[in-house]
Amino acid sequence: MQDAPLKPFRFADAARMVRAGVPVAMVTIVEVKGSAPREAGIRMLVSADDLVGTIGGGHLEWRGMDIAREMLARGEPRRIERIPLGPALGQCCGGVVQLAFEVLGQADLAWLDAVERNFAAQRALQRQVPASGAVTFCDSRAVLAGVTLEADGSWTDTLVPDTMHVVLFGAGHVGHALVKVLATLPCRVHWVDERDTLFPGGLPDNIEAEASDTPEAVVAQAPGGSYFLVMTHSHALDQTLCEEILKRTDFAYFGLIGSKTKRARFEHRMAEHGIDPARFAEMTCPMGVPGITDKAPAMIAVAIVAQLLQVREQRLAALRAGRTEAVHP
Structure with a gap:
């Protein structure tokens, strides 16, 4: 996948890549049903020639990378993809994973920087991610980290510092x-x-x-x-x-x-x-x-x-x- 050792996902890396003008997509596991390689809330960053973080490796990760790079090439801003691991990818896990794809840009620096500030102060942050349009965010009193997926393709993302x-x-x-x-x-x-x-x-x-x-x-x-x-x-x-x-x-x-x-x-x-x-x-x-x-x-x-x-x-x-x-x- 890449010659260098895999780096763990960090929101700071996403902000750094955006500031450097590197086209990058963030892939998030927003829902898991049944057995899967990783749990909801796990993320990775995908650019044209780099990968930061992992959503479990194997065919699921390759499929996520392919979709992310297709979106980067087309300029598609956001997407939810449902992937049955057994029928679609032949993985033995057998569960179903919902992946959220976001192409990050200058408008995302506000919430990315807010994540860093909140995490440094050991505070949670909650994002409201619509199917289209701007992401909104605020300090969160919610304790449980996780993602809530809505029927309209929007989701609520509660980010809790665990570093x-x-x-x-x-x-x-x-x-x-x-x-x-x-x-x-x-x-x-x-x-x-x-x-x-x-x-x-x-x-x-x-x-x-x-x-x-x-x-x-x-x-x-x-x-x-x-x-x-x-x-x-x-x-x-x-x-x-x-x-x-x-x-x-x-x-x-x-x-x-x-x-x-x-x-x-x-x-x-x-x-x-x-x-x-x-x-x-x-x-x-x-x-x-x-x-x-x-x-x-x-x-x-x-x-x-x-x-x-x-x-x-x-x-x-x-x-x-x-x-x-x-x-x-």
Whole structure:
């Protein structure tokens, strides 16, 4: 499909392509009946020679790309397409998928930019997309993300921020391995170390590196719902960061790299510094899903990312159940 690694869908990429004058279509799964490769609300961007995101791969994705490129060639602005996966495409899923196609242009920058602002503030945004004409949007009090398709071909699109904000302290071997994996996922990474020479050049757009003499100050500035990962070159700095993180009560995840012995020592020292021992259960140490014992940096990174994704799934499940703390940590 393309030689470069597939990039995850981001609304910021859609805005960037529109501003650059690249003809691009957004493809959204608006409804799923039965079994399908992906769920409603999943999107991808299609240009003449590029693809950002995926709606599940296989024949469904190829068909979506073909329709999107036909629309770009003809200048067709918007369309809903019903695709039975078995009869039409020969896929074994057997369900039926409704795809919405939108050719994006300058008029869409208003809502695309609004999405970025709202997501940065952990707020939802709701779009009203008519069968033809201008898209309207507003801040949404709705909690559940999803798409509601109407009989006239219009739809309501509720966009809820679910991107992980990862604050990674430490640019050692495991930190580098983590960044390589996180760069491919729907997340933003604030990568912090005292030593600026350790950061590689050409970082992906969703990775921000910061060389800081006071990394503990970054903890207070991080948004609510952040995923904190502590793995610096200094145990003393690790402990300082742990104490600063435990002063907060709004993080999604807090992990400290190390062994059970390191955890016990840190808990003892933090208790001496006045940290309530009842809070220690909120610190994950050792990090990573159980059952992976290999200590190679890449192996550790995969185990940690798998654990972050488990937490993300739990938070999204809470969001789908209508519990607002999943959106406003």
